[in-house]
Amino acid sequence: MDISVVVPLFNEAESLPELTDWIRRVMKANGFTYEIILVDDGSNDGSWEVIGQLYEQNPFIRGIKFRRNYGKSAALNVGFEATRGDVVITMDADLQDSPEEIPELYRKIKEEKFDLVSGWKAKRYDPLSKTIPTKLFNAATRSMSGIHNLHDFNCGLKAYRKEVVKNIEVYGEMHRYIPVLAKWAGFTKITEQVVEHRSRKYGVTKFGFSRFINGFLDLLSIFFVGKFSKRPMHFFGTLGTLCFLTGLGIIVWLIGSKLYDIANHVKYRNVTDNTLFYIALVAVILGSQLFLTGFVAEMISRNSPERNHYQIDKTI
Template structure:
């Protein structure tokens, strides 16, 4: 059987939210009935151990617009979101958490902005009046938001708000691994998204247990290091590793050159610690440069084999429309272009 494609796909990752699921589904349904767009709800259970998967299947049995996706084990929030993204069919994609701290009634607000403002590709929610009372949640969030905004140059007040809305082509351009769900706005901007931020409501958790703690701050820092490399050097790894290698090898070579002069003048340099430091710096520098060269080769193989897109672009005008053909994802794409190109009149 085939079902007509909805206008909106709502993706909700779920982990041990047994008590919240019935109210969550009903509140999303009530909110979506208040606006004209058709919708589907893709609820992804991430290997829950409290019976959430069974309850989700029961809810889906009586609701044709609800798709229950049950992962075989707990993979993490990023993988759960990606499982939902792989199944979306709507023109717009909305995400929110299952703990009912996000307000489903705000979904039409985000969709209306996407419908009426063609200059925006992604709407990110801003929990302006957060109801989390625990300092272990609020303080790391504030620090992480400032740090991520500063490093990625995507200025948002609230990276951690799960309530977001996207145009579907943006979702199709990004892939989530590890715990990169925290950096979706940065990944979306890298894929060409124009991002806006709007205040949304936030509620205190009334059922279930929070899955976040102070230890998340350290994971954010590690993921941020990866994001900096990914956004700046993924197409030129030699600049990252080779640059670091030159910074190490250059002073090492200068040290060895100076010691060589000393040796020629008759000085004994065999037991000097400076000799070992110079050799170590040169060897470390050459290793980093070698890693950069290997990275460059892997990058070339990846892109030239069709594994990814080097860039995204918009084309305008009648000639562009005449020279392009529809791609499998519904966008217009030039047959000879190495990356997706959206044609706009």
């Protein structure tokens, strides 16, 4: 099979017939063998019923339905697991991504041998409240990841070599940073393609202000995991050592000062009467805990067998 198109969706019943028909026409015009995997992320507007109707009309459509809303990352992760095509295309269900971009994305993967091609919506139809934070996040991600040739990490329209989606794990809000996940999995041939950004035709956006906070936290998480997951003690050990030695140094200085005062018959205070003693004690304890707490918490999270377990209600 040439292409798997993965479409995560939440309450997009109105746009699905037009989107799938558009994809079908593009595939037929270019002679591609394909499948469309529609992942219903707990919709409550009848999207699943529409998917069932579309499946009856087009056997190349497949559907996966979550029992509740887990988020776009979960939908993509499950969709990636279900793909069978040599090239995987992801796109949003709101008709803001054009299926006409698919042939060129496919060509870049198959002929130019890229691992991942990310869309870049150079001209956007979003309000400033969305575009300005997006630019800031993209700049921060470029700096932290070292992927300097991408302008828009979060564009939903992307193409992947099959091996990429089978070797990365998307969770939390990590769909924003899939190129970073791919790079740290060893897939370094990453480029971008300018794509059309269409104005939304149906419904309203499903993302609120919380996505900026979650996105920032996930950026920090992905930076730490990518840089220190194989050597976490380089991070926690360094901080722990600095805290421990700082606290120990203060205690040694306090004890030395007291001994000096005793030797010179100078009036002195008990070490425990000095505020610095308690600051030093906290530093020593904190330094010891840094060796354990953060490391254990991160490793438990990354190795939990339930982290990417989602309740799937139905499949087609």
